[in-house]
Amino acid sequence: MGAEEGPAAVKLNDLSFTYPGIDGHPPRGSKPLIEGLSLSLHAGDRCLLVGSNGAGKTTILKIIGGKHMVGVDMVRVLGRSAFHDTTLTSSGDLSYLGGEWRRDVAFAGFEVPIQMDISAEKMIFGVSGVDPQRRDELVKVLDIDLSWRMHKSSDGQRRRVQICMGLLRPYKVLLLDEITVDLDVLARSNLLKFLKKECEVRGATIIYATHIFDGLDDWPSHIVYLAHGKLQLALPMEKVKEMSNLSLMRTVESWLRKEREEDKKRRKEREEKGLPKHDRPVDGTRLVGDPARAAARVMNNGWAGGRLHSTLAGEENFFFSSNTVLRQ
Known part of the structure; x- marks a missing residue:
């Protein structure tokens, strides 16, 4: 995938992954959550990552983002090991924006939403080493009122501040996991235009996982479709349009419906053989x-x-x- 010239910005080499148990090893008998995944993306590519719930999209994004340990050569970002080279994230070359904006608070709990009594201005302007022109552009694109107080703001308003802070520093590879779920139509449209410009002007590479396809028909340059942790399809958007005359949403819907029917057929065959519908999960914490x-x-x-x-x-x-x- 992507242009043939130059090294790949993101390269997955036969990636297989299973969440480890407490001893750091996969539980005996467990099946890989991600299996045999190979993929290459180059500078300027805008990749849309699609698949049903549980397909492995978030796990793959976290692996590329260096949040899970895999083999040194299984995942390379900008020619470096995603997990082992910590300068990727510390330099800002690799940026990950997930669906939740939370923190751990002592004596309060884990994964507490960011909603303390602080202004959007203090949070955004508190990030040092930022280009003021880029910061002002992002505030305008996301239509952020700098007087917003985080403990009084809506989920969508807090999401805008989160995205703004995550994009303040120029990146070379950006990973987005359902980041626009709380945005209204206008904010989402403006953000997608900004991200497209980032790829076309600066040569950034973006991988965007989402279930919301409105307005995305002309946004991605590539489509990657996952099912059960395996790569089903990886094509330029032009090829996808040649395969289907439907809109992007209807095209993806047809893939997922076919996948669902195959799953039903597989479960029925298991029942006919006297087997349980689903494979018995292996509990890695027992x-x-x-x-x-x-x-x-x-x-x-x-x-x-x-x-x-x-x-x-x-x-x-x-x-x-x-x-x-x-x-x-």
Whole structure:
């Protein structure tokens, strides 16, 4: 995919991935969540990542964003290892914007929405080393009122501030995961125009995962379709239009309907063979066994809150490290 000239901005080489258990290894018998995925995108490409819920879109974006460890050569961004080269994100060359804007707050909880009593102006202008002209353009594109207070703003208003802060520094590769879900029609349209200009003028590469296709028919340069963690299709948008006379939304809808029918047929065949409809999931957090004891016991999957040791479910005085337990 992408232009043939020059090195790939994003390159996936036979990527396979399974979420690890507590010991850092995939649970025995688990199937790869992402399997055998190869893909190349070049400077200026605008890739639309599509697929049903659970297809693996968010996981792939996080892997490309360096948030999950994979082999050094499985995922290369700008010629560097996505996970192992931390300068990709620290320099701003690689930027990831996810669907949630949250933080962990001591004694309050995890994943608390950003809605403290602070103005949009203080948050946006608090980012140092930013080109003032680019900052002003983004504030205008997203129609942000700098007097907004985060604890009084709507979800859409907070989303605009999040996007603005995420785009303040010029990037070379941008990953977007359902980032426009809270935006109104006008804000979304203006943002998409800005992102398209970023690719055409600066040569940025953007991968955008979304389920909202209104106004996207002429936005992407490439389409990537995933199903069950496997690549089903990766084509330039011109080729997709040649394959289908339908709109982008109807085209993707036809792919997903066909996928759904195939899944139903597969489940029916399993039932006819006396098998359960769905494969039995492998629980990667269920750990059993204590080498120091004869009886195997079920353990939790992490550290007990407020302690520096893991605990046995229902027993608070268990000090055996969960790093050395045996998997069932």
